[in-house]
Amino acid sequence: MSSHDAAVSDEALLAALFTDAHTARSFRDEPAPIEQVRRAYDNARWAPTALNSQPMRLDLLASPEARQRLAPLxxxxxxxxxxxxxxxxxxxxxxxLDKSMRELGTSEQMLARLAxxxxxxxxxxxxxxxxxxxxxVLALRAEGLDVGVMTGADLAGVDAEFHADRPWQAIAVVCVGHGDADAFNPRAGRHEFDAVSQVL
Ligand SMILES: Cc1cc2nc3c(=O)[nH]c(=O)nc-3n(C[C@H](O)[C@H](O)[C@H](O)COP(=O)(O)O)c2cc1C
Incomplete structure (x- = not known):
């Protein structure tokens, strides 16, 4: 059986990843171990990417001092x-990304175009x-962690503060932890399939 034949029908799993999962905005005083993020990455890295380029990079702000540097931005x-x-x-x-793509076997011709x-x-x-x-996000939720994705930030300022030594361009901040009683807004609506699709 090839992997794409294996439909996922576990209701609890689907609820945890999709229907019950939503944005957390405040957190209990309970750790989010780096080990769980490492495991989540080990699953998420199988995502498809253009030319198998895998350009995502992560800063893990695990100390209060590091998060205090981020907060004003x-x-x-x-x-x-x-x-x-x-x-x-x-x-x-x-x-x-062309530098790390060389390690993944991208052709020299493509690397030269990118360079x-x-x-x-x-x-x-x-x-x-x-x-x-x-x-x-899905992989962190699969670890039982609550997450909140945020792009409301001075992302150029984030790069100036955290990436002065490397060409990483921040695309989002993700808060990770365990949501407290006030963490979740009421579930926001979602479009129906028929409203967002056409079958041709
Ligand atoms: C790319 C992106 C940017 C977002 N930026 C913010 C943000 O700056 N602040 C915030 O509170 N939520 C932010 N969110 C969370 C969304 O508002 C939230 O996912 C959406 O309203 C649906 O709510 P739900 O996840 O609770 O169902 C962002 C989500 C995404 C995917």
Whole structure:
């Protein structure tokens, strides 16, 4: 049986990943172990990416001091989540992704094209890092962690503060932990399939 034949029908699993999972914005005083993020990454890294480029990079802000450096760069309502979470991730796209792609066996011809075009590297890195971010959210939830994705931030300022020594471009901040009683807004609506699709 090939892997795509294996439909997932476990209701509890599907609820944890999809129907019951939603954005957490405040957190209990309970750790989010790095080991769980490592396991989540080990699952999420199987996401499809353009040319198998895998451009997503992570800063794990595990110390209160590191999260205090981030908080002033967040939009007002996003500061409290960053300060209350036991862990915040800066998720970035590596604009020098051609360097790491060499290790993954990308052809020299493609590497040369990428090396010659910052525009190509930027669009490839951003598109695929966003897909990897989506997978990472699911994988963190599969670990039993609550997450809140946030782009309301001075992302250029985040790069200046955390990435002065490397060409990583921040695309989002993800708060990770265990939601407290006030963590969740009422479930926001979702579009029906028929409203968002056409069968041709
Ligand atoms: C790319 C992205 C950016 C987001 N930015 C913010 C943000 O800056 N602040 C915030 O409170 N929530 C943010 N969110 C969370 C969304 O508002 C939330 O996922 C959406 O309203 C659905 O709510 P639910 O996850 O509780 O169902 C963001 C989510 C995504 C995917």
């Amino acid at each position: 967040m939009a007002g309502m996003n500061q409290e989540p960053v300060l209350s979470a036991p862990l915040a991730l800066i998720v970035s796209a590596d604009l020098a 010659g075009s910052l525009e190509m590297r930027k669009s490839l890195a951003r598109d695929s890092a966003l897909i990897q971010l989506g997978y990472l």
